[in-house]
């Protein structure tokens with residue numbers, strides 16, 4: 001299939017493009033930069049240079065590529081520093097999820113693409129009450145912390161625009177938190193550095209449940225979604241979401257760091273704000289049953305225990 005990948009040069013794109021090429025797809029990958037265009041060609045893709053926020057440029061790039069499908073993996077989180085001012089840190093990502101999505105969808109339709117697969121998120125976005133793992137049927141949080149409202153609104157926009165698009169099969173993949181090569185949670189990555197310096201403590205009871213997914217498993221889900229699954233949303237998470245109080249010590253051990261410090265919620269609030277405390281104590285994990293059933297996707301790293309132990313270093317993609 002001829003596939004246009006927006007975000008082909010990012011943490012996700014670098015793992016996705018080789019998987020697509022390896023599966024026999026023809027890939028045109030978008031970047032804003034000349035040097036990254038050369039890197040994309042080295043991965044086996046054609047490169048398209050355009051800014052995702054420039055509607056005319058996106059329309060022209062997608063039209064030239066003549067894709068049968070478009071994959072949207074645009075985010076701008078490489079400068080992410082803390083959860084404290086969440087919406088401020090996510091501001092550009094939120095634009096990519098609203099304006100960027102609208103431009104790409106318009107371009108995909110104009111170019112005659114029949115399928116559209118977009119990156120969404122499934123973690124803190126779900127309602128922070130109830131037991132068990134959240135399914136796609138469960139509602140998104142009607143009352144997120146104040147500084148997460150714009151970011152949740154952007155995700156709602158993306159999911160609605162993609163799954164309700166006229167004349168195109170739209171799929172939104174609700175990814176868990178990424179780890180693995182090229183992400184901040186790889187050996188030597190900025191998140192691992194925080195763990196090594198014991199600057200990422202367990203806050204309060206650490207009962208917030210985080211879903212995880214290895215970046216190669218996440219990329220594999222986008223490849224699967226090109227060919228299988230009806231329009232809609234799918235959680236792309238591993239089999240064993242876990243509370244912070246369990247995965248954070250396991251992560252520290254996996255990277256050879258001392259166990260994390262524990263701080264009370266009021267201290268966490270000073271450092272990480274209401275959003276940070278909520279992420280550490282209240283959020284829920286998600287179920288991957290639908291993606292397994294309908295996309296035929298299954299994660300190679302089934303839980304954080306083996307993922308953090310074996311999946312943080314770079315290994316060949318295919």
Ligand SMILES: NC(=O)c1ccc[n+]([C@@H]2O[C@H](COP(=O)([O-])OP(=O)(O)OC[C@H]3O[C@@H](n4cnc5c(N)ncnc54)[C@H](OP(=O)(O)O)[C@@H]3O)[C@@H](O)[C@H]2O)c1
Nearest residue numbers: 007009010011031032051052075076077078177178183184
């Ligand atoms: N679910 C999750 O846990 C999750 C989700 C997303 C990101 N992250 C993490 O966040 C960190 C940073 O990743 P990232 O993917 O945000 O950053 P990144 O690795 O810098 O990738 C961003 C991608 O989006 C493209 N992009 C951004 N703005 C664009 C624009 N205006 N026009 C065209 N392309 C644009 C970039 O292209 P060019 O720069 O080449 O133009 C690049 O391909 C990583 O650790 C990643 O794992 C985690």
